[in-house]
Amino acid sequence: MRMWRNFVDLGAGLWTTLRQLGRISTVSYPEAPLNLPPRWRGRPTLTRDPDGDERCVACQLCSAVCPTRCIELQAGERADTRRYPLTFRINFSRCIYCGLCEEACPTLAIQLLDEFAFSKQHHADFIYEKDALLIDGTGKHPHYNFYRHSGVALGDKNKGEGINEKPPVNVRSNLP
Amino acid sequence: MKHVFYLDGQEIPFVPGQNVLEATIAAGQDRQIPYFCFHPALGSLGACRQCAVKMYSHDSKHPPRITMACLLPASDDLQLVTLENDVHTEHREIIELLMTNHPLDCPVCDEGGQCHLQDMTVQTGHSVRHYGGPKRTYRNQNLGPLVYQEMNRCITCYRCVRFYQDAALGEDFGVFGSRNRVSFGRLEDGPLESPFSGNLVEVCPTGVFTDKVFRHDYVRVWDLQQGPSVCPHCAVGCNTTPGARLGTLRRIRNRQHPEINGHFLCDRGRYAFPYVTAHSRPLQPRLKGETSRQEAVLRQLASRLEEGRSGFLGSPREDLQSNLGLFALADCLHAPFAAVTSSWAEALxxxxxxxxxxxxxxxxxxxxxxxxxxxxxxxxxxxxxxxxxxxxxxxxxxxxxxxxxxxxxxxxxxxxxxxxxxxxxxxxxxxxxxxxxxxxxxxxxxxxxxxxxxxxxxxxxxxxxxxxxxxxxxxxxxxxGAAYFAADGHTERLQQALRQREINHLLCLGADPLGEDWGAGAWRTLSSGLEGFALLDMVDSATARAAEALLPVAAFPERAGLFVNYEGRIQAFAPVYQREAQVLHSAVHGSGFPDAAGGMKHPLGPPSPLFWLGRLAELLHVHEAWQKRLDFYLHFLCPAAPDPDSPGVLLPDTIRARFEIATLPLPPTVGPEQWELDIFRWYGGETLADTAEDLQSLAPLRGLRVHPDVQAASATLQGPCGQLHLPVIPCEDMVQGVIAIDQEGFAELGLYPGDPVEVTWEQEP
Structure with a gap:
C-alpha cells in the first residue's frame, strides 16, 4: 500500500515537470521589454503643473523623508515670490526606489517613472541635476495645481481667488 | 519646602506664583498640555482655550471640571488630568476650530518644521477638517525688509501685539477689525519701526510673521547646523543660535540666557549676520592688493616683523584670545602694543x-x-x-x-x-x-x-x-576684554613711536584705524610714516583696502572664542559651521565627486586669528614663548574658561581696582555760544552690520542733524584732522546748539563727542 502511494507521488511530480514541456518561461530581458505594473516604482522625476510652471516648491520634505539621503536641494525665490528649487540633485547610485519622496511630496511634483535599471560609466553620472529630472508634463495628475489650493497670493492669483476661498476681509470695518 | 502638584499622576514641582502651564513647561512635561497664547515672557491670556486640563477636587462633593492651565494658579497637591477622553476631545476640537480657516500652505510656509501650530495639531491628533466651506482670507501688508507677513495663517493668539505693544512698547503695530475678521499689522504698509521687530518671527506660533532675510536663502530647520554663539554686535553679549547650511550662514535666532537676553533679540543681532556672506568680505590672503598664496603673505609679514620696527594694534571688535595672542606676540618681540585706536577711547x-x-x-x-x-x-x-x-x-x-x-x-x-x-x-x-x-x-x-x-x-x-x-x-x-590688558598710555606710546620713526610697520587685528575707528583722523596723518601695514580682519574696510598684507580671518560663528561683555561677563562661543564655498551647479560630471556624492570637499574658509598669529610666531621662532605667554594671560584672566552652554563667568572685582586710578583726559571746555558735537547712531549701525543689505535699507540718511531753527542746506565742519561737508537734516528732537554726526564723521574730523566745533553754514546743498 505504502509503495503504491510512493509511485503515485512520483508520477504526479513527473507530470508537473512534463506539463512544462514546450512552454517558454524565461524572459529575454533586456532585449524584450518588461510588462511592468502601472504602479511600478522607478526613478523620480519632477513634473510641471497645468500652467507649465514647475510644481516643486522646494519644501524639502522629500529630502527629509528619503531613507538613503540621496536628495539634496536648495530653495530659491522668484521675483513674484514663488519658491522653486534652485538646485535639485538626486544621487541615483544611492536611490532605492522606495517611493517615499513621491508620497511625501505635497504638490505632486515628484512622480516615479518606470525606469529603474540604468547603468553608467562613472558614479558621478548617477547624480542627476534638476535639468535632467524636470519633465515637460503633468504626469499622472493632469489637473492639480498646488497654488490654486494654497492661501498664498502668486502672480495673477490674488488673495481670495484660490479654490474654496472667500474674498479678502475688510479689516477696517466694524459692521457685523 | 518643595511644592508639587500632580499631572496625570506625575509629580510636577512648582514655585508659588507660577501657574500650572508655566510649571509644566518648566518641568519639561509640556507634551501633556497643548497651548498657544501663553508665552514664558509674555504671560497668560486665556484667549486660545487650548491648554485645558481636568481638575479633581479633594472632596467628593464637587465634580471634576475642565479649566485652563495657563489661568490656574499652581497649588499644592492639585490633581490634574489630561489623558481622559473629554479633555482630549476638548484639545482636538479647539484645534479644529483654530484650523478652520488655516490655509494649506505648509509646503510654502517658512515656519514649517518649527511651527507650534503644526506640533500641537499633530500632538492632539486632529487630521481631518469637518468644515468644507470657503476659507477666510486677508490681504498681506508689506512690513519692510525684515519681517514677512502672511495673514491668512493667523490663529489670533495675540502674542504679536502683546510683544510689540506691551513688552517692546512699540506704537506702530496693533490689532484691527472685529470678531472673526481680526487682523494684526500696521495702519499702513511700511517698515516696522521698533528695533525689536524681528522677535515677531519667534513669538508667532505659526507662519504669520516669518523671517524675510532667511526667506531669500531658505532652508528647512531640520537641515540647519546650529550651535551656541554670542552676538558680536554690541557690548551686551546676547546669546544667539546661528543656523548654517552648505557652509553659509542663513539665520540667527535667540538663545535664552536667563540674565541677559531672555527670550528676545534686537534686530541688529538678528539681521546683521550677512557680513559673513558679503561679497566684499576678504576670503583670500592679499599682498599689496593682489590675491596671493598664504605662505607668501606670511613670509612677507614675518620678514617685516623680523626687522623689529613693528607696532601692534588690537581691537575691541575681536575676541579675547585673538587680542591676547597679538599681545603675546608683541610681548615676545618687545614691540609696542595698543588695544584701542585712540587715547580717548582708551580712557573711555x-x-x-x-x-x-x-x-x-x-x-x-x-x-x-x-x-x-x-x-x-x-x-x-x-x-x-x-x-x-x-x-x-x-x-x-x-x-x-x-x-x-x-x-x-x-x-x-x-x-x-x-x-x-x-x-x-x-x-x-x-x-x-x-x-x-x-x-x-x-x-x-x-x-x-x-x-x-x-x-x-x-x-x-x-x-x-x-x-x-x-x-x-x-x-x-x-x-x-581688549582694554583690560592695555595699561595707561599704550595708544599714546604706539603713536609716539610712529611719530618718532621708531616703528615703520603696523600689524592690526580687526581694527580700522584708517576708516571709522575713534582717532582715525590722527592715524591717517601718521600712516604716512608707515612703510606698510598688515591687517587680520573679516570685513572689508578702508584699512583692508590700503593694507600691504591682508590675512582674512574666520567670522565669529565659524570659530571659537571669548567675549567680555559690559558686565565683565566672560562668555564663550563655539564654532557652528565650517565655511565651504557653496557650489550651486555641481562640478562637471566625471571630474570629481560633487558634494552630494560625499566626495570632493570644497576649500574651507579662512582660519581664526590665533592660527595666523601662531604661524607667524613659528616663522619668527618664538612659538614656544608665544604659546606660554598666551596661556598665562588667558589663565590669569579666566582661570576656568567658560563653556559655550554655560552662563559665563564674571571678572572678579579685584581686577577693576587697577583701573580706578587711571588717568583722565581733561574734558573739553565749551562756551555757551559754541556748537557742540554729539554722536548720532541708529540701532542697526555697527561695523559688521554695515554690510547687511536688508538691515541697512532701513538706515537713516547720512547728514548733520541739528535743530530746525538753523536755516541752512548744508554745512562744513572744521576739525583738527580735516573737514567734513554734509547736508543738514533738520531734526525737531535735537537740542539747540548741538550737531549730531555719525562715527565716520568724527573719525574724519578727529574730534570726539562733546567737543566744540567750528561750523560754516551754507545755503547750497
Missing part, C-alpha cells in the same frame, strides 16, 4: 572697567528708578529693551540726552548739551529722579558721556545707596 574703556559691577539686563528690568544717559537704543538695543520691561513694571525713567530718543518719549526727558551731561551726572545723587526707589540703576552710552562723564558717574554711584548699579555700553563686543 578704562573708565568703563573701573565702574563697579554693572547690573545684568534682568536686574535692569527689575529696577524701579532708572536714569538713561544718551541714546541707549541705538548703541545696545537690548539694554533699551530691559528698560522697557522695567517701565512695564512701573519703574520711573529719566533720560538725559541731546535729542528726544525713543526711550525719552517713554519717560521724563531732560534735554541737555553733551558738555552739560557731566555736571548733571555729578549731581544725580541728590536728584529727585532717583529718590524713593528701592533699586536705582544708571545706564549710560559710554561714548556720549565720555571718560570724564563716566568718572563723574562712578563718583555719583559712591554717594548712592549700596544697591545702586551703573552700566556703560558701547557697540563693540569686547571693549572690556
Amino acid at each position: 574703556a578704562q573708565q568703563c572697567l573701573a565702574l563697579p559691577q554693572a547690573p545684568s539686563l534682568q536686574e535692569v528690568a527689575a529696577a524701579d528708578r532708572i536714569v538713561v544717559i544718551g541714546d541707549l537704543d541705538s548703541i545696545a538695543p537690548m539694554a533699551g529693551f530691559a528698560v522697557r520691561q522695567a517701565l512695564g513694571r512701573g519703574a520711573r525713567l529719566t533720560v538725559l540726552a541731546s535729542s528726544r530718543t525713543g526711550l525719552a518719549r517713554k519717560g521724563d526727558y531732560r534735554p541737555l548739551r553733551p558738555s552739560a551731561l557731566r555736571d548733571q551726572v555729578a549731581q544725580l545723587a541728590d536728584d529727585p529722579c532717583l529718590q524713593g526707589g528701592r533699586v536705582p540703576v544708571l545706564l549710560a552710552t559710554a561714548e556720549t558721556l565720555g571718560p570724564s562723564g563716566l568718572y563723574a558717574l562712578r563718583k555719583t554711584l559712591e554717594k548712592l545707596p549700596a544697591n545702586a548699579r551703573a552700566g556703560a555700553f558701547v557697540n563693540r563686543p569686547n571693549l572690556f
Whole structure:
C-alpha cells in the first residue's frame, strides 16, 4: 500500500515537470521589454503643473523623508515670490526606489517613472541635476495645481481667488 | 519646602506664583498640555482655550471640571488630568476650530518644521477638517525688509501685539477689525519701526510673521547646523543660535540666557549676520592688493616683523584670545602694543572697567528708578529693551540726552548739551529722579558721556545707596576684554613711536584705524610714516583696502572664542559651521565627486586669528614663548574658561581696582555760544552690520542733524584732522546748539563727542 502511494507521488511530480514541456518561461530581458505594473516604482522625476510652471516648491520634505539621503536641494525665490528649487540633485547610485519622496511630496511634483535599471560609466553620472529630472508634463495628475489650493497670493492669483476661498476681509470695518 | 502638584499622576514641582502651564513647561512635561497664547515672557491670556486640563477636587462633593492651565494658579497637591477622553476631545476640537480657516500652505510656509501650530495639531491628533466651506482670507501688508507677513495663517493668539505693544512698547503695530475678521499689522504698509521687530518671527506660533532675510536663502530647520554663539554686535553679549547650511550662514535666532537676553533679540543681532556672506568680505590672503598664496603673505609679514620696527594694534571688535595672542606676540618681540585706536577711547574703556559691577539686563528690568544717559537704543538695543520691561513694571525713567530718543518719549526727558551731561551726572545723587526707589540703576552710552562723564558717574554711584548699579555700553563686543590688558598710555606710546620713526610697520587685528575707528583722523596723518601695514580682519574696510598684507580671518560663528561683555561677563562661543564655498551647479560630471556624492570637499574658509598669529610666531621662532605667554594671560584672566552652554563667568572685582586710578583726559571746555558735537547712531549701525543689505535699507540718511531753527542746506565742519561737508537734516528732537554726526564723521574730523566745533553754514546743498 505504502509503495503504491510512493509511485503515485512520483508520477504526479513527473507530470508537473512534463506539463512544462514546450512552454517558454524565461524572459529575454533586456532585449524584450518588461510588462511592468502601472504602479511600478522607478526613478523620480519632477513634473510641471497645468500652467507649465514647475510644481516643486522646494519644501524639502522629500529630502527629509528619503531613507538613503540621496536628495539634496536648495530653495530659491522668484521675483513674484514663488519658491522653486534652485538646485535639485538626486544621487541615483544611492536611490532605492522606495517611493517615499513621491508620497511625501505635497504638490505632486515628484512622480516615479518606470525606469529603474540604468547603468553608467562613472558614479558621478548617477547624480542627476534638476535639468535632467524636470519633465515637460503633468504626469499622472493632469489637473492639480498646488497654488490654486494654497492661501498664498502668486502672480495673477490674488488673495481670495484660490479654490474654496472667500474674498479678502475688510479689516477696517466694524459692521457685523 | 518643595511644592508639587500632580499631572496625570506625575509629580510636577512648582514655585508659588507660577501657574500650572508655566510649571509644566518648566518641568519639561509640556507634551501633556497643548497651548498657544501663553508665552514664558509674555504671560497668560486665556484667549486660545487650548491648554485645558481636568481638575479633581479633594472632596467628593464637587465634580471634576475642565479649566485652563495657563489661568490656574499652581497649588499644592492639585490633581490634574489630561489623558481622559473629554479633555482630549476638548484639545482636538479647539484645534479644529483654530484650523478652520488655516490655509494649506505648509509646503510654502517658512515656519514649517518649527511651527507650534503644526506640533500641537499633530500632538492632539486632529487630521481631518469637518468644515468644507470657503476659507477666510486677508490681504498681506508689506512690513519692510525684515519681517514677512502672511495673514491668512493667523490663529489670533495675540502674542504679536502683546510683544510689540506691551513688552517692546512699540506704537506702530496693533490689532484691527472685529470678531472673526481680526487682523494684526500696521495702519499702513511700511517698515516696522521698533528695533525689536524681528522677535515677531519667534513669538508667532505659526507662519504669520516669518523671517524675510532667511526667506531669500531658505532652508528647512531640520537641515540647519546650529550651535551656541554670542552676538558680536554690541557690548551686551546676547546669546544667539546661528543656523548654517552648505557652509553659509542663513539665520540667527535667540538663545535664552536667563540674565541677559531672555527670550528676545534686537534686530541688529538678528539681521546683521550677512557680513559673513558679503561679497566684499576678504576670503583670500592679499599682498599689496593682489590675491596671493598664504605662505607668501606670511613670509612677507614675518620678514617685516623680523626687522623689529613693528607696532601692534588690537581691537575691541575681536575676541579675547585673538587680542591676547597679538599681545603675546608683541610681548615676545618687545614691540609696542595698543588695544584701542585712540587715547580717548582708551580712557573711555578704562573708565568703563573701573565702574563697579554693572547690573545684568534682568536686574535692569527689575529696577524701579532708572536714569538713561544718551541714546541707549541705538548703541545696545537690548539694554533699551530691559528698560522697557522695567517701565512695564512701573519703574520711573529719566533720560538725559541731546535729542528726544525713543526711550525719552517713554519717560521724563531732560534735554541737555553733551558738555552739560557731566555736571548733571555729578549731581544725580541728590536728584529727585532717583529718590524713593528701592533699586536705582544708571545706564549710560559710554561714548556720549565720555571718560570724564563716566568718572563723574562712578563718583555719583559712591554717594548712592549700596544697591545702586551703573552700566556703560558701547557697540563693540569686547571693549572690556581688549582694554583690560592695555595699561595707561599704550595708544599714546604706539603713536609716539610712529611719530618718532621708531616703528615703520603696523600689524592690526580687526581694527580700522584708517576708516571709522575713534582717532582715525590722527592715524591717517601718521600712516604716512608707515612703510606698510598688515591687517587680520573679516570685513572689508578702508584699512583692508590700503593694507600691504591682508590675512582674512574666520567670522565669529565659524570659530571659537571669548567675549567680555559690559558686565565683565566672560562668555564663550563655539564654532557652528565650517565655511565651504557653496557650489550651486555641481562640478562637471566625471571630474570629481560633487558634494552630494560625499566626495570632493570644497576649500574651507579662512582660519581664526590665533592660527595666523601662531604661524607667524613659528616663522619668527618664538612659538614656544608665544604659546606660554598666551596661556598665562588667558589663565590669569579666566582661570576656568567658560563653556559655550554655560552662563559665563564674571571678572572678579579685584581686577577693576587697577583701573580706578587711571588717568583722565581733561574734558573739553565749551562756551555757551559754541556748537557742540554729539554722536548720532541708529540701532542697526555697527561695523559688521554695515554690510547687511536688508538691515541697512532701513538706515537713516547720512547728514548733520541739528535743530530746525538753523536755516541752512548744508554745512562744513572744521576739525583738527580735516573737514567734513554734509547736508543738514533738520531734526525737531535735537537740542539747540548741538550737531549730531555719525562715527565716520568724527573719525574724519578727529574730534570726539562733546567737543566744540567750528561750523560754516551754507545755503547750497
